Amino acid sequence: MRLGIIVNPLHARTHRAHHRLVTLLEAVHVRYRTVSTTATRTGARQAADLVEWGTEAVVLLGGDGTLRAVAPVLAGSDLPVLIVPTGTGNVFSRAIGVHTVRAGLRLCEEFVHGAARRAAVPVCAADCTDAEGARRHEHFLSLSGIGGDAHAVAGHRREWGLLGYARGAIGALFAPEHTVRIDGESLRVWAVMAAKTSRPAGPIPVFPGAEVTDEDIDFLAVVLGTDSPVARLRVWAGIGTACIGGCPEADPAMRYWIAPAATVTVDEPAPVHLDGDHLGAFTAIEVSTGELLLDVVTPAN
Secondary structure (H helix, E strand, O other), X not given: OEEEEEEOOOOHHHHHHHHHHHHHHHHOOOEEEEEEOOOOOOOHHHHHHHHHHOOOEEEEEEOHHHHHHHHHHHHXXXXXXXXXXXXXXXXXXXXXXXXXXXXXXXXXXXXXXXXXXXXXXXXXXXXXXXXXOOEEEEEEOOEEEEEHHHHHHHOOOHHHOHHHHHHHHHHHOXXXXXXXXXXXXXXXXXXXXXXXXXXXXXXXXXXXOOOOOOOOEEEEEEOOOOOOHHHHHHHHHHHHHHHHOOOHHHOOOEEEEEEOEEEEEEEEEEEEEEOOEEEEEEEEEEEEEEEEEEEEEEOOO
């Protein structure tokens, strides 16, 4: 067997996990090749190089951003992908039941012994339009957002880890609302999000029914209805209570719908993020499940 390994070297735990993975592969005489991402080459080129080398599967040591970069290339190659979560949020890996580095390495061991199962995961498409009308075609697997949700991502400090995301989220609570058109309907919102996982922001099920293998996408428009800081805090308290109680749809500020696609147009440029990567400010985003399927190795139970 030939196994390709893509490493995002940002975190020290990635290097430790890579050493343990290589030790495992050498013990069972699996041939492997390791490539590393950089700030300017985030994974797509490396994935293509491994495909050209003839890899039979790819192990990703990184987080959601690295997976987003490599997914379109690997989906087009029909290669099984294993994830060892060494990123910060690791939203996608948690959604498939791989919560720790140890669990990811155990899954690799099961795979080389032929004992793991696989799932077809849609690689969602996102077409963003900026104020000048230029379009940018991207992909995501877990979550996209325009407005306040993306303000939170833009404001986080990467070097702080999870605390950096908390910092960004607190700052975004009072981000301005935008007038948007969602498939022709006008609405004043804090953010519009599209999710393929139920828990994109930690243990709380913000999208209770969402699954990464679903054909459709769970959408959410957050309508706060006030610019007053005190009133905002009351609204956020209500949202938090509803989410913790497992019924976020019960709060009137949380407006959900499920569809294979949606187009959101904003009255003025607003920040956009995909899987925790801040892309910049755009005036429109078109989201769909796309046509690509990623073959993901998942735990047997």
